[in-house]
Amino acid sequence: MNDKKSFETNRRSLMKGAAAGAMMAMPAAAFAESSDLAAIRKAVVAGHDATVKRLQDWIANPTIAAEKRNVEGGAEHMAMLLKEAGFQKVRKVPTDGIPGVFGTLDAGAKSWMGIYFMYDVKQFDPAEWESPPLEGRLIDKPGVGKVIMGRGAVNQKGPETAFLAALHAFRASGRKLPVNIALVAEGEEEIASPHFHQVIADPEVQAAMSKCVGVLIPSASQGSNGAVSLALGAKGAVELQLIASGERWGRGPKLDIHSSNMARVDSPAWHLVQALSTLVKEDGHTPAVEGWFENVKPLTARQKALIAEGARQSSEEAVKKTMGVQRWIEDEDYQTSLERLASQPTINIQGLVSGYTGPGGKTVLPGRAEAKIDLRLVPDMTKEEAVAKLKTHLEKHGFGDIEVNVSGGYGPTETPEDSALVRAEQAVLTRAGITYSMVPRMAGSWPGVVFTGPPLKLPAAQFGIGRGEGAHAPNEFFVIESSNPKVAGIDEASVFFADFLYQVASMK
Amino acid sequence: MNDKKSFETNRRSLMKGAAAGAMMAMPAAAFAESSDLAAIRKAVVAGHDATVKRLQDWIANPTIAAEKRNVEGGAEHMAMLLKEAGFQKVRKVPTDGIPGVFGTLDAGAKSWMGIYFMYDVKQFDPAEWESPPLEGRLIDKPGVGKVIMGRGAVNQKGPETAFLAALHAFRASGRKLPVNIALVAEGEEEIASPHFHQVIADPEVQAAMSKCVGVLIPSASQGSNGAVSLALGAKGAVELQLIASGERWGRGPKLDIHSSNMARVDSPAWHLVQALSTLVKEDGHTPAVEGWFENVKPLTARQKALIAEGARQSSEEAVKKTMGVQRWIEDEDYQTSLERLASQPTINIQGLVSGYTGPGGKTVLPGRAEAKIDLRLVPDMTKEEAVAKLKTHLEKHGFGDIEVNVSGGYGPTETPEDSALVRAEQAVLTRAGITYSMVPRMAGSWPGVVFTGPPLKLPAAQFGIGRGEGAHAPNEFFVIESSNPKVAGIDEASVFFADFLYQVASMK
DSSP: OOSHHHHHHHHHHHHHHHHHTSOOOOOGGGSSSHHHHHHHHHHHHHTHHHHHHHHHHHHTSOBBGGGTBSHHHHHHHHHHHHHHTTOSEEEEEOOSSSOEEEEEEOOSOSOEEEEEEEOBOOOOOGGGOSSOTTTOEEEEETTTEEEEESTTIIIIIHHHHHHHHHHHHHHHTTOOOSSEEEEEEESOGGGTOTTHHHHHHSHHHHHHHHTEEEEEEEOOOBOTTSOEEEESEEEEEEEEEEEEEHHHHSSSBSSOEEGGGGGTSOOHHHHHHHHHHTTBOTTSSSBOSTTTTTTOOOOOHHHHHHHHHHHHHSOHHHHHHHHTBSOOGGGOOHHHHHHHHHHOOEEEEEEEEEEOOSSSOOOEEOSEEEEEEEEEEOTTOOHHHHHHHHHHHHHHTTOTTSEEEEEEEEOOEEOOTTSHHHHHHHHHHHHHTOOEEEESOEEEEOTTHHHHSTTTOOOEEEEOOOOEEOTTSTTOEEEEEESSTTSOOHHHHHHHHHHHHHHHHHOO | OOSHHHHHHHHHHHHHHHHHTSOOOOOGGGSSSHHHHHHHHHHHHHTHHHHHHHHHHHHTSOBBGGGTBSHHHHHHHHHHHHHHTTOSEEEEEOOSSSOEEEEEEOOSOSOEEEEEEEOBOOOOOGGGOSSOTTTOEEEEETTTEEEEESTTIIIIIHHHHHHHHHHHHHHHTTOOOSSEEEEEEESOGGGTOTTHHHHHHSHHHHHHHHTEEEEEEEOOOBOTTSOEEEESEEEEEEEEEEEEEHHHHTSSBSSOEEGGGGGTSOOHHHHHHHHHHTTBOTTSSSBOSTTTTTTOOOOOHHHHHHHHHHHHHSOHHHHHHHHTBSOOGGGOOHHHHHHHHHHOOEEEEEEEEEEOOSSSOOOEEOSEEEEEEEEEEOTTOOHHHHHHHHHHHHHHTTOTTSEEEEEEEEOOEEOOTTSHHHHHHHHHHHHHTOOEEEESOEEEEOTTHHHHSTTTOOOEEEEOOOOEEOTTSTTOEEEEEESSTTSOOHHHHHHHHHHHHHHHHHOO
16 A cells, blocks of 8 residues: 555544544554554554643743753653653763763664654744744644644654654553664754764763664654655754954954944954855855865765655745745756755854844944854765864954854764665655655754764664644644644654554564 | 132032032132122032932933833923923924924023933943942942932933033022023934934024024033043934845845755845945955045144144043953054044944844844944035945945935034134133143034034034943943042032033123
8 A cells, every 4th residue: 555545544544533532443554563553553542632741741841952941851851751651771861061861662672773852942932922832732723733833843842752652652552662762862952962972972872872773863754745855864064153352352342332433443343244254255155165165075966866856746836935035046946956955065144143232223332243153064074174164264364363152063964875774764654655755965954973973873864754844933833633634643643653663673 | 710729629619518518608719700600509509409319310211212212201301301490481392203302591691502402311221230220329439429320320311410400500599591591402312313403493493593602412521530521523423224134135035044044045144244344444444335435524733733632631541441442443552543533434333133143053044134333424424425325335236135224313513613612611611720622523423413514503512521431331320429529520510501601691
């Protein structure tokens, strides 16, 4: 039943069953271990309300690394969630920053699966939300279905809760997990994982992870049309702040002074603007830092073919509309924009802040100016290389006094198309009748390089069905019950993870 | 008694008298109209507590134009203060923005004196203050004396209250004002007076002002050493915001989007940075806008001589320390820095704001970026000329989409050294034994050009004794009782204004 229709039928059956409070059998051929999976499905549906409650409670307890908000409470909550899901060993892993959490669930199976969780969320401003961001309210969203709206709903607590619900369902249905699980969670993903390598370097963590077939981060990978993007890698990211200050420069004022002094006192704000203007070319986007493209690998023919396929399967207009964008860079076509997204290293301004930032003006000459920057890296660039080149560039152009404060980052991730992990993903998607495309490289970033790079060198990928929107934005949501038959709700996403674990266990 | 010592003696005598609750006679020869002035001095001292209370109440009722805060309440308060001080006719003068207030005090004298008040204050953040900025607490400041700390204390409510106290004292002592007063007040000085020309254009206001000998803005002009700077003019100022937005540009995103899209979507933040970088030369301060210096008049030999004299009379180290500055532009000497301050038009960045401005980073590509700018203009530049040239420059360099939002501004002010106003200032300073220097042009700005320019063409100047610090900054204060014998407290400042009015009445 490798077509789309079977998935839609299954999904509808499951939801009807859930709605009626009774278990509807799904076609037995839909999954590998049919009788076990049927029992698990039943348990997922029975646990639906508890799962939703678990997600809401988690949303209500946010850790925000940039604000050092709820550091211990978030780690405790994460550890509790793992214990409740059946992990026998759970412990916090201290770092120089926010602690990681590590857990193992040894089911006595032959193989181990690695799971990566992030328990932190992005900052938020409640004033921008139509529903309180920490309440995780259930909302009927026309054309989408019943959703949970809240910070972290889709990035990443919703998909992670769906994964945990699968583990709960294995236990509730008395089914043995087909693989053992080693799970590692971090609380600094949203500040680019500055200490996650320390978590992985923990001997016990490293020993457990090195036994794994691969590492998966539960993800809501379906688009609005139900199609899944299967990523074979991700760009690396470095977050840093460039700070010009009179104090450090030895020129200009230490604090803000009256702006009339611009006639005789150097301006850290102008200094920063001039430094920034050397970082990209006149086109406004191509990095102009010396040697930036030295280690950039061009896309392969296979990667370009995958992107072309992806371009055909998605709607340029829908993407532009969602983003509020009228044109791509240089008025290029959609496929070229997708190739750029996969292949181009970038230097982005996330934010500018200097002096007076309120309404209107204020006659000050600021003592400090800051640009918040992120770098996106492609193979074979490394974080260390990028930061070193940036610093050398600034020094060479007379801006050596500008502070380069690297707050986090990691290199790019690559996972081979023929790895067991990717083949297992393809198998369960095909079995569920879900259209998918292979994306050679996500433009977004995650710290998978700690798994794919040395010493572990494991395949690692974001994976899962279900859907949400608004990561890093107001009104973030995750679909609980989908009104679109092609899109999974949280229960189907859980069952799908269960099927994936069976699939992994069966891989050669 | 043209020496410094007489003033110190006078000041000490006055304060001792006030402290003892008894009137101490000052040497009769110290002022032009000795018996009248003695009575006025007595009334000033008797009214001291009421004056302080009047200043505190005014500080507690701030109008902040940039925030549209307390627009009507501030104008009402201003009108009330004038009525209480004896102005017979007082009315609000509507504008397209915050209303002005106009009042006349016709004492049946031969000549009229114009007075300019501002009743608005700069924005403030209470968190940055060591004393609540609206309470106007009396604080003992070591080495300075008893001060009132609060927003607007020195800029400009303290000196203005000292002037009003002089008028109260004339009435309380039964003395006739030697000149009539036409007073015009505005509530938008801190946003560069965008509508003050409308106040002046009011037929009744213009008719009254055109009869005046000149226009004075009460000011605390003494430095920490007691010396007064007598300004013969001021730079003009234009405040504007340069705003790059995806919406207006038709490129880049309308709102903030995920920063990974930097690979394929244009960035309004980079666009703004590139536009800004064309506005000043590589030195980081010289305006690079085409034709910017076309109408700039070089300093005259007399102006340079006055600046040299001023440099000799003030302490470079003290100025640098107060400002938190180690070096002037290009490591120039103090006199050159003062020449720049008087002669150089500037383009200053007051603030930068785009995207994420909180702690650390946030992976967004902002849809909007804003630079808050002020331009300082010297004779014979005009506001209209400067704005037009800036816009032409941006268009020519490919930044015609960037919005130039002019929030206020006016051209430079010049008052002849041989005008009756300036001669009267010199006379009372000399009589009081106060050291003064002539400053050809203040680097700070005030909308005096509405008086000095057509159609009024009056001499206009900031003038007064007394002292304060922290204009536009936290912990702004105005000295009530000075512990430095060379510096006036509020009562001496009031008596000095009374003497000035006698002097004006006697001018030929």
